[in-house]
């Protein structure tokens with residue numbers, strides 16, 4: 001077995017189910033060995049940002065490692081933004097980069113794709129990854145691969161493996177399976193006991209779940225814990241879609257501060273026992289809070305540590321904490337008296353079915369009706385007003401860069417999701433974001449993927465226009481995406497009104513084997529209710545801050 005065989009085996013043992021990539025001459029030997037080995041299917045795409053987003057989505061949605069393989073220099077640097085997003089949003093993405101062979105590196109020549117020095121790329125990825133290794137010695141490679149891949153899973157962060165092009169075929173020993181890290185049992189017990197005591201003492205406890213619950217595959221256990229605790233449950237903005245398929249009677253929606261359900265927001269912001277499980281304490285999750293949530297009274301379990309008031313437990317992995325809590329909260333009686341269920345907005349009633357111009361809220365209603373008719377579908381969402389619109393779609397699995405907020409994620413992420421799970425996703429993407437990476441749809445048919453893509457075509461960068469209504473720099477022309485779909489191997493439909501939208505969605509759902517692109521024409525300056533509230537909240541808070 002050679003180094004590539006061992007690497008692929010180790011990736012598969014740690015949850016990887018495919019590799020996305022674009023080769024280059026520094027990576028040809030690696031790609032050749034990946035294809036020969038056939039341990040993991042290799043899906044090539046058109047541009048490295050799409051490769052990174054697809055691999056991110058595979059890891060984010062399926063769990064386990066996502067894998068992006070690229071060439072040295074031009075390929076790897078094209079990947080930087082996607083890896084940065086994976087770092088920010090705690091995604092275990094593995095970057096495999098080709099590199100010059102030892103004799104080339106020692107030649108003293110400036111090599112093609114080289115930047116300042118041969119190590120420039122390594123140094124850039126130091127800033128974006130939790131661990132790295134250069135596999136230039138087959139004797140050390142097994143330990144290096146085990147260390148780096150286990151770091152990716154333990155920290156749920158991207159990692160980087162640089163593979164000089166004279167190494168992929170080198171004979172190599174097996175990559176060891178290392179025992180998972182176990183925290184100090186007494187510290188874990190003390191932490192779980194104190195946490196539950198704080199919840200018992202709280203009069204208005206609330207549980208908020210965030211991205212780490214999915215990253216560590218804990219949704220089912222957290223759903224059980226939520227039922228046993230008997231307290232209201234909300235998701236963070238980034239955690240939208242979590243527990244959607246689980247039985248959590250008190251799951252009440254997503255916390256959006258001033259931009260969301262006022263009753264839900266008030267309960268969260270006045271809670272005297274706010275338990276944050278795997279919630280990234282970021283501006284996108286908390287910035288538009290009417291009242292700054294006093295995190296000193298919150299219980300935060302994130303990044304392998306737990307903070308309660310001034311008590312810090314530095315080594316409590318979320319999975320071990322959940323197990324310890326479940327041991328202490330029996331299935332019989334809820335820990336605290338079941339509180340009154342949070343009042344929440346009623347289910348979205350169909351707004352309009354007669355011919356009338358489409359608004360973003362109509363798109364949410366139409367998707368809700370589609371899923372009511374045919375069952376839930378996972379959603380891959382880009383950044384823009386489509387992400388705010390997604391907050392009005394009934395809870396279903398949702399992947400989106402809600403915190404790092406890079407555009408271009410939606411379409412490639414849908415391809416990665418379907419490659420990794422076989423599930424057919426819906427994509428919500430704006431016209432601006434589609435212009436960045438929507439063209440990856442041209443690879444869908446070759447790989448047997450057929451997402452339903454809804455383009456919010458408002459001929460502009462609406463989310464920015466909402467903040468700068470007078471600016472002209474946010475105006476785009478209205479591209480005819482429906483016309484472009486057949487040329488990429490899919491079907492396109494242009495939609496001007498709600499009746500057309502309903503019909504186009506139903507037709508798309510009934511057509512398999514070809515991606516379905518629905519080009520929804522939206523009026524400019526007509527944004528979703530949630531984005532309107534978000535802009536209003538940001539303006540109010542900015543005015544308040546200005547005094």
Ligand SMILES: Cc1ncc(Cc2c([C@H](C)O)sc(CCOP(=O)(O)OP(=O)(O)O)c2C)c(N)n1
Pocket residue numbers: 383384385386405406407408429430431432433434456458460461462463464
């Ligand atoms: C890669 C990239 N470039 C720029 C931005 C800034 C940005 C937004 C955020 C604030 O950073 S929202 C937005 C406009 C999105 O336009 P579109 O996709 O058409 O969606 P819609 O018109 O529905 O809003 C931009 C340019 C970004 N988030 N990511």
Ligand SMILES: [Mg+2]
Pocket residue numbers: 384430431432456457458459460461462
């Ligand atoms: Mg737009």
